[in-house]
Amino acid sequence: MTAAQEGTFAGLRTQLQEAAAAFAGGPDALEGILLGIVDDVDRAVREPLEIFPVCHHSPASALAMARRLREKQPKVVYLELCEDMAPLLTELRNCRLPVAVQAFATEVEGLPAEWSPLSVVAPVTEASAEYQAIAYALDTPGVELVLVDRSSDQMFQWEARDTQTSGPPGPSGPPGPSEPAGPDAPADDEAALHGDAVGVGIGDLRPRFAELEEHLLRHGRVRHWSEWWHQYVELPLGDSDHDTYRQVMLLIGSLFRRLAPGDPRRVRVDEDRERHMWTRMREHLAATGTDPADCLYVCGAFHAASRVAEFGVDGAGTFAIGPRTATTWQHGLIPSSHAAIEAQFGLEPGSVSIAATVWAKNLRRTRVEPFRLAGQAGTKKRAKPAAAGPVAADASVPASDRLSGFLRRPPVLDRLDESELLGWSVEIVRAARRNGYLASTADAIAVFETSILLAGMRDRAKPTPYDFQDAAVTCIEKDSVPGRRDVRRLVEIMMGGDRTGRVGYDALPPLARDVHDRLAPLGLKLQQRGVRRALLDIASRPDLEKCSDVLWILRYLMPQGAARPIMGERRLGERPVQESWDLALGTHQRALIELGYEGVSIEQVLEQRLRRIAYDPRATTAVVLEAVEDAALHLRSRRLADELGTRALEVLATERNVDGAPEVLRRVRRLLAYYRTSEPALPRWIQSFVRTGYAHYCTLLPTAFTDEDATVRQVAATLGFLFGMEGLALSLGCDRTQLELAVAQSHPGEPAKTALLWAAQTRLGGLSRAELRARCDALLGNPLAVPSYPRYLSGFLHALEPVPALADFVVEAVSNAFARLPDPVLLPWLPTLIGTLRAGGAELAPC
Secondary structure, eight states: OOHHHHHHTHHHHHHHHHHHHHHHSSSSHHHHHHHHHHHHHHHHHHOSSEEEEEOTTOHHHHHHHHHHHHHHOOSEEEEEEEGGGGGGGGGGGGEESSEEEEEEESSOSSSOGGGOSEEEEEEEOTTSHHHHHHHHHHHSTTOEEEEEEOOHHHHHHHHHHHTTTTOOOOTTOOOOTTSOOOOSOOSSTTTTTTTTOEEOOSOOOOOSSHHHHHHHHHHHTOSSHHHHHIIIIIHHHTTOOHHHHHHHHHHHHHHHHHTSOOOHHHHHHHHHHHHHHHHHHHHHHHHHOOOGGGEEEEEEHHHHTOOOTTOSTTOOOOOOOOOOOSOOOEEEEEEOBHHHHHHHHTOOTTHHHHHHHHHHHHHHHHOOOOOOOTTOTTOOOOOOOOOOOOOSSOTTSOOOOOHHHHHHSOOOOOOOOHHHHHHHHHHHHHHHHHTTOOOOHHHHHHHHHHHHHHHHHTTOSSOOHHHHHHHHHHHHOOSOOOSSSOHHHHHHHHTTOOOBOEEOGGGSOHHHHHHHHHTGGGOOOTTSSSOEEEEEETTTOTTHHHHHHHHHHHHHHSOTTSEEEEEOOOOTTOOOSEEEEEEOTTTTHHHHHHHTTTOSSHHHHHHHHHHHHHTOTTOOHHHHHHHHHHIIIIIOOHHHHHHHHHHHHHHHHHOOSOTTHHHHHHHHHHHHHHHHHHSSSOOHHHHHHHHHHHHHHHHHHHHHHHOTTSOHHHHHHHHHHHHHTHHHHHHTTOOHHHHHHHHHTOOOOSHHHHHHHHHHHHHHTSSOHHHHHHHHHHHHHOTTTGGGHHHHHHHHHHHTTTOGGGHHHHHHHHHHHHHHSOHHHHHHHHHHHHHHHHHHHHHHSOO
């Protein structure tokens, strides 16, 4: 270190030493922390490769970035972002911000299987320093953008490495090492746009020392961290020069870093990320021969104050970057929103919207021209940028000490902008009236005066948006909220609202573009948010049947509400005539994009999912038969249906109970009816299924009658399969003796199952109607059996499924019960009777 370099912050060091001695009564750890912070700032400022510290979604960082890029015009921009996301950044020009760059993996190799699916998102807003850097680099000829942070795969690799002893992370995968895990999943759809993805932000600046944050909030007279940052960092740095901004951000990053709790795992991950980034930058500089003075390194202020050995272009350490796992990662852009970003990073609701408002106001006040990607939706066209030129200032000249003056300078008192505050007050009263509040002009005056009062109580000359929000809640929101939105939410909307981004058609994956192309005959703007009503008169326009096929598949694959049928249904063997749909593909654009990660067409994705369901080790026969039915219904694929049907036969042979018998019976009946009307002959698999199922259920029948866990409905469905499929099974080579022996070996103990057995014996001819009637009369005549007689009737009701010919006898038995049973026995049974008939009356006693 030269004498000139030592003298850059010599005055500040002296002042901090004196302050430490005064507060602590002598040299101690406090002096070491304060001087260490100055050393960190000094080290970063002297680095030949300029480090630009930022905070994510900070208007002050974005403004300072735009200024510095126009002044310096670097030839290489190094950006703290997952290096595997680089190919997608050029597609940002086809989107309306905010959007998120996403890395997604459904099947993992080399990582814990329970973490699947893996998802990483990096939200991008216009009021962010990273977007300014991306727009400058992509639209300026001769400029290279290099992402230097670890890849998405390595993020989970490191998390797996560090959680081997502490257990797996939560359901959404591991949280980002230096990004706070988001709060509980919000119920609001906009806040859930990112789903369970892990958030990656450039420049997370929040104290990790809880006592420090509490101290700052209390003495700053603010309610939450977002308000503190806005008041004490955003506003003072909004008009500062480059050197002041840079040194203050380095100071904050070093302070939070040195006061962070000593979590070895988190410190290790942070330092490994810094080693990774500096290693990548040195590799690039060595490979290209670029002068470090022509480069700019954009990273979070926390990482800018790094103390690892690899720090700087002349770093001494070596860091080995390991290979990625065999996991296949898909990359794309998904829509984001201010609420989703707030939920992802634990920010106060409305803070990102306020930041966007401050960004727009800063641009108007400073007349700084921001960088925007050419062709960006929602932006104005601008002149073609000039090629990157030489550095405006000599990087070898050390920066002067701006920290001392900034820290000693009293806060600048902005004069009250009465016209702005009056406009806010009038607008919030107007919005409150529209939402059912009994607000008046007097309330607007009260909000205006209360905002000034609150700002004065909090030592502010000018009310901030947070002061105005508190004043509006105090003056307008009385006892209750008359509508869906409270006053706090109305203020957020007035300040800019929850802006939601949209991924443009050209940036969509092939599957999503294919869906929009195939639905084009509907003539609807399906990329826009909101619900669109689609009317399909297929009888007059047969070409709309293909649209119907797409919509039914989307209903199966996408979340509820994305494609909702209002009129019309799809059944095996039937053709649609007219349909009506409510479509919200723009609202659920993220889900449609993630389908594109699974295949190139929705038919391919559906086929993969059906196979995955059928070949799941936990799949039951009923589940596999449902997959067969879906394959025939949506894909009309005989090949896939035969394959999955064979799988259903394999699963059936391994089952040792009759738990799924009702569902199996219902689906086999439906499939048989479909194939008998649409095919010249039954498929081989269903013939084998009936033949095997007949023998299988005959074997299980005696056990099912005595098994306490087997319900009456399940035993009735087993008998229904045996009797209903008997004709087909016998024609395929089965022996009726199997069924007769199974019934003869059955000895149930429960009254309901006994009634089922009597019905089966009647069906097989072993018991006549007269004998069955005599047994019921004997039960009614036996005082000891009368209390259990309703359970016999329940068994007879369920017997209508396997033996529908007993319908007249069951009606007679129920009538006798109403006539002869005493009320204390009959009345408690009536709810069971009504519930049974309501649940399965159409199947038990069809008209």
